[in-house]
Amino acid sequence: MREKVVIVGGGVIGSSVAYFLRAADPTVEVTVIERDPSYARSSSALSAASIRQQFSTPLSVQMSLFGIEFLRAIGERLAVDGARPSIDLHEGGYLFLATPAGVTTLRDNHALQTRLGADIRLLEPGALMKRFPWLNVEDLAAGALGESGEGWFDGYGLVQALRKKAQALGARYVADDMTALIRDGRRVTQVTTASATVYPCDVLVNAAGAWSRRVAAMLDIELPVFARRRSIFNVSSPARLEQCPLLIDPSGVYFRPEGQTYICGTSPGADNDPDDLPLDQVDHALFDDVIWPTLAHRVPQFEALRVLHAWSGYYEYNVFDQNAIIGLHPDVENCIFANGFSGHGLQQGPATGRGVSELILHGRYMTLDLSMLGFDRVLENRPFVEKNVV
Structure with missing residues (x-):
C-alpha cells in the first residue's frame, strides 16, 4: 500500500518537502494543503529573499551552504518539460x-x-x-x-519553481484550509479541510509557517512559534x-x-x-x-x-531560541514539524525539505543531521540559540 503523506502549508518549506519526497520515491502519495495558492500572505513571497552563511551555529551555516548549492543549480534541478526556472540569484554578499x-x-x-x-x-x-x-x-x-x-533572489519565484516541479513529479496540491486532525492514540490518521474533505495520512508534516501554532494546537502541542x-x-x-x-x-x-x-x-x-x-x-x-x-x-x-x-x-518567529524546530514530537509519532525559522526559512528550505524527506523515507537523516533542531530541546529547555537573526 502506498504511504500517504499530507503536508499542511505549500510555501517554500512544504513545497521543498514535497519535491524531495517525490524525487526520491515516486511511490509516496504526497498531498499538499495550501489555503491560499496566490501566496498573497505567504512569508515566502513577502520576505526580503536573501541567503547567507553568516550564522552563529554550525548547523545553520551547513544548511545554507546546501541552500546556495541548490539555488545555483535550480534551472537544472527544477526544470519541467524542458523549461528551466530562474530566480535571478545575485551573489552580492x-x-x-x-x-x-x-x-x-x-x-x-x-x-x-x-x-x-x-x-x-x-x-x-x-x-x-x-x-x-x-x-x-x-x-x-x-x-x-x-x-x-551570499546574496538575494526572487523568493516568490523559488516557491513557484518548487511547487511546479513537485506537481510535475506527482504531488497533489489542494487549495483548501485544514480545519481538523483526527488522532488514534499517538498517531494522526486523518486531516479534514474546510470543504469537508477527509485525507487519510500515514505521515503529517506541519509546514504552516506563521500559522503552524494553530496546527500544533489541534494535537494539544504547545509550539513556541508566533507570527511577528x-x-x-x-x-x-x-x-x-x-x-x-x-x-x-x-x-x-x-x-x-x-x-x-x-x-x-x-x-x-x-x-x-x-x-x-x-x-x-x-x-x-x-x-x-x-x-x-x-x-x-x-x-x-x-x-x-x-x-x-x-x-x-510575517516571520514565523521561534521565541524559544530563534532556530527552526524540525522533527517529531514524542507525543505524536507520525507528525513532523518544520517550523519557526525566524526569518531564514527561504534559504534553509532546501536543506529542510531534503532532511524531512529522509526522515519520512528512512526514519533518520541521511545527509545533514538536523537532530539538534528537534523538539526535544524545547521540552527539555535546552536552547540552541541563533545569534545572527536579521
Whole structure:
C-alpha cells in the first residue's frame, strides 16, 4: 500500500518537502494543503529573499551552504518539460558590521563560518573604507563580507519553481484550509479541510509557517512559534553605491540594492513586537524613527531617501531560541514539524525539505543531521540559540 503523506502549508518549506519526497520515491502519495495558492500572505513571497552563511551555529551555516548549492543549480534541478526556472540569484554578499562591543562575536562567527567552508572575509575599518568608499566607518571595528555564496533572489519565484516541479513529479496540491486532525492514540490518521474533505495520512508534516501554532494546537502541542510582523521599505535615493552588498548595521537595520533602488528594514524592539499584527498595515514610524536615521548615519548619501513602496510579511518567529524546530514530537509519532525559522526559512528550505524527506523515507537523516533542531530541546529547555537573526 502506498504511504500517504499530507503536508499542511505549500510555501517554500512544504513545497521543498514535497519535491524531495517525490524525487526520491515516486511511490509516496504526497498531498499538499495550501489555503491560499496566490501566496498573497505567504512569508515566502513577502520576505526580503536573501541567503547567507553568516550564522552563529554550525548547523545553520551547513544548511545554507546546501541552500546556495541548490539555488545555483535550480534551472537544472527544477526544470519541467524542458523549461528551466530562474530566480535571478545575485551573489552580492552580506556585509555584517560590528562596533568594538561586537567585534569579538563577529570574529568568532567568522572563524566558525570559514572553518565550515563559507567564503567570508574579515575586513578592518581601513579595508572597509577602501572597498566601500561610501560607507561611514568611524564607529566600526570590523566587517565580515561574503565574497561568494551570499546574496538575494526572487523568493516568490523559488516557491513557484518548487511547487511546479513537485506537481510535475506527482504531488497533489489542494487549495483548501485544514480545519481538523483526527488522532488514534499517538498517531494522526486523518486531516479534514474546510470543504469537508477527509485525507487519510500515514505521515503529517506541519509546514504552516506563521500559522503552524494553530496546527500544533489541534494535537494539544504547545509550539513556541508566533507570527511577528516585519515591514520592508523600497526606497529611492540619488546615491549610487558601487559593489553594494546586503549590509547589516550593528543596530540590526539592513538594506540592499533592488535594481536602481534599495529595500531596507529592521526588527522592532522586543517591547514593541506583538503577535499577529495585521499585514495590511506597515510600521512607518519604525522607518522614520529608526531606519532612516540609521541609514543616513551609515551611508551619508542616504540623507536623501524617498519611500516608493512598503509592505509587511510575517516571520514565523521561534521565541524559544530563534532556530527552526524540525522533527517529531514524542507525543505524536507520525507528525513532523518544520517550523519557526525566524526569518531564514527561504534559504534553509532546501536543506529542510531534503532532511524531512529522509526522515519520512528512512526514519533518520541521511545527509545533514538536523537532530539538534528537534523538539526535544524545547521540552527539555535546552536552547540552541541563533545569534545572527536579521
